[in-house]
Amino acid sequence: MSYSQNLKNNHTQANTTTPKTLPPSQTNIGQLWHIIMQSAGEQAPILKRCIAISVLTAVLRGMAFTCFIPLFLAVASRDGGQLLLWAGVMTALIVLSSISDWFSRDYDYKGHAALASDKMRRELGQHLRRIPLQKLYAKRSGELTATIAGNVDDVIQYTMTLALMLIAAVVTPIVVGLLAIAYDWRLGVAILLLFPSILPIYFYVLPRLNANKQRLLGVLSELSAETVEYLQGLPVLKATGSLQDKASRYMQTVKHIEQEQITAMKDETLPNLALTSAVELGVMLIVALGLWLVSQGDIQLMLMAGLLVAVVRFAEPLSTFISMMSVFEMVRSGYARLQALLAIEPLPQRQPIQTPDNFNVHFEQVSFAYENSDNPVQPIHPIQVGQASQANQNTPVLNQLSLDIPANAMTALVGASGCGKTTLIRLLMRYADPQQGSVSIGGVDIRNIEPEQLNHLMAVVFQDVYLFDDTIIANIRMGRQDASDEEVIMAAKSAQCHDFIEQLPDGYQTRVGDIGNNLSGGEKQRLSIARALLKDAPIIILDEPTAALDTHSERAVQKAIDVLVQNKTVIVVAHRLSTIVGAKNIVVLDNGTVAEQGTHQQLLAKQGIYAKLWGLQGQ
Known part of the structure; x- marks a missing residue:
């Protein structure tokens, strides 16, 4: 059952309590997971399967990276049998991880993400029909356009990409750390502590990252609203001589976006640098610990070399994910905006359902x-x-x-x-x-x-x-979708518009243009009456x-x-x-x-x- 259907079922009785939606900065991982799965709809099982396979991929890669330790030890001991054994194990693990990695991308590669986006847009379209117009009128049409057309693609198309990066950044170091304990518990624990040590820094810089993304998404929605209003209002603006004023306002919005983007870049540079530096510092501390243990004779140099290669291999995806934290915040904010729109309650439907038998x-x-x-x-x-x-x-x-x-x-x-x-x-x-x-x-x-x-x-x-940018016959037929062409023409004749329609280049198949701009006011009015006649309400x-x-x-x-x-x-x-x-x-x-x-x-x-x-x- 879809998210908006859940909301509809929850509010079929008279209930005016507005559901509480959390702002993006208060959306934790568990809530985000719940929203993502609801947004995926029928594709959610496939998304879960791909995420599970990606976890398996990260585990296999962690195991493959750890094979560098016994491989280097075999080189040091000049044990050809062990060398071939661990080289074969590593190769098998890499092949298996590559295969599982391929299947983990089915959500994107096989079009399931596109289907989820389509489903989300359809659900938003259906939900807009149920939203009280009083709530809908409070939003500018351009803002809704930005949410439906922009946020849907921004969040759903990036979901699996970011999930793969996150899983690789978290699971692989954990697997390497756990397996490294078998060789030296001190180095294994140090690796396991590397990722958790970054979390305090991340949560410290998170509010700044989130605030930047919220401001940026806000001004982008403002630009979308200004663009729609500017384009729709061009005839009025020209007629009133206000074109320059409105153009100036539009350019001010564009300038505002430029300033916000520059500000966001500046504000995000230091946090991203801090997070990346924390990863590099953690790797250096592990190396320093390993070299100290080598100098004390507690571990072999080749063990340290193998472990260093493994650490470098998982440090790369970890650094890459950190550099994408701003994108992660954008996706999280986008999901929160979709949640907020879908959480607007439809008007309550009282029971029992009744049908009037007269029309006073x-x-x-x-x-x-x-x-x-x-x-x-x-x-x-x-x-x-x-x-x-x-x-x-x-x-x-x-x-x-x-x-x-x-x-x-x-x-x-x-x-x-x-x-x-x-x-x-x-x-x-x-x-x-x-x-x-x-x-x-x-x-x-x-x-x-x-x-x-x-x-x-x-x-x-x-x-x-x-009037919608469609044919005349389609605009009239909106009154009753199952009406035949003959019924549409009869309604047009009754509405005094058949004659002027016949004089148009393509007759009833003539497109009326955006908002009916190809027709005069009287012609548009008669078409709307034909539509009402056809409806026969x-x-x-x-x-x-x-x-x-x-x-x-x-x-x-x-x-x-x-x-x-x-x-x-x-x-x-x-x-x-x-x-x-x-x-x-x-x-x-x-x-x-x-x-x-x-x-x-x-x-x-x-x-x-x-x-x-x-x-x-x-x-």
């Missing part, structure tokens, strides 16, 4: 406050993760709000900016759950409706349409889809909307009051509560907030 919407004493921001009023947008801001946790956007939205009728939400219109719609779409109260459809609390089912109940036409949400259109496009879009909303529960977030004069129910929101409610004429007669807004727009 009810808000019951709903109170809601956003997390960690200052501005509650941003347009609903389905894609621009990280662009929507939120209100301060201590300032409720909705305050004990109760509201009935009848089925098969149009209800319009109006009010000044920040009154709670967008938040109300977001809660219905389960962007987040209210801190108090409930939202229900057909008498069923939406927390008892499966997320996929809840999505099927609603079709949303946004003011800012997002019982609840329609309109975020003032004609607000930014010219007269000709507005008329075409309005005709499409008239078809879309027939016999549906329709909720309109209205900015231009002239577009909702005919609504059966107009709800005026003010400071997170329902201030007024009624038809257009009834509200004008009250001479309240709605009448003032109507007068201002008329002026």
Whole structure:
């Protein structure tokens, strides 16, 4: 079972406790092992097997290196039989270690690491679907890109390489030390103490290494976010004359990375030098001890020579691993970032699962406050993760709000900016759950409706349409993936966009470009309505889809909307009051509560907030 599935199962009941994730500096080897195996998923048994074989490889190499001692002793005694014997043993051990080394690399060589990376990306993609949008919006899209596209490869592709280096650096000296005890216990113990003596130095410099990697990963994520924002915002930047300012900010981020890299290099030089020097000093101390024992006549010179060769052989991989400690810290930090993203709880699924049999919407004493921001009023947008801001946790956007939205009728939400219109719609779409109260459809609390089912109940036409860089027919078919070409074309005709599609070079196979940039605003809007028509959901949400259109496009879009909303529960977030004069129910929101409610004429007669807004727009 995958890591995110475990999380999902653990939180199917209403539970708002956030799981504690350790920062990289507090992730010990045991926790790191657990995260690595979870990240490997179905490839974990193969990864464990390869690691076990690599341990065997290190043991065989340690035994082969130790053969230098009896080999040199045989040379000293001019014993040809012993010389051939130990030369044969060493050769056999080296051959066996080479074979096992080959099999220990199956995780990389046979594509299992690539499969693990693919699985991790898929799991992250699935998990993003379950993450509350309130949590998702708190992250810039470029930061998510850096985590999903960058960290996954950085950590998984390096995992086996670093594991092999670590095992060779730890296991081989231990094997040599244990076998050396059979020849001289003092030299054997000295070798066994070599690696543990380095650990205090490593743990002393670890915080500095980790801090450098954390800062570097942070600025790299910042660069990714700035790059995405810069590229997506180029048309606006050019139109507003802000291109130079934004380019300067982008270059400042690049400069910041350069400075952090230089700082990291400088800060890591002394720790790496200290660790490498500690290894070399340890080898020198072993040599000094051996020479002293030779001078005292306690051991033979050739024994010392053989042991020296063995020590030099395992000192090389130990030094190599130490030089890669910064990469090790990068991988550990990367795994911690993936863990932190996967540890974000999905919204709780209440039991029992229920399905509404009618589609009136009810808000019951709903109170809601956003997390960690200052501005509650941003347009609903389905894609621009990280662009929507939120209100301060201590300032409720909705305050004990109760509201009935009848089925098969149009209800319009109006009010000044920040009154709670967008938040109300977001809660219905389960962007987040209210801190108090409930939202229900057909008498069923939406927390008892499966997320996929809840999505099927609603079709949303946004003011800012997002189209994917795919064909027109594929963008419309997103409304219902199993729709036939004929059904897609019928929806396009109903949405008043069939004619302009037919005039395009490749018709329905024309690619719309990044975010639909190859189409006009009115054309994109009609495609989004075609998508909603194809979905045929019982609840329609309109975020003032004609607000930014010219007269000709507005008329075409309005005709499409008239078809879309027939016999549906329709909720309109209205900015231009002239577009909702005919609504059966107009709800005026003010400071997170329902201030007024009624038809257009009834509200004008009250001479309240709605009448003032109507007068201002008329002026």
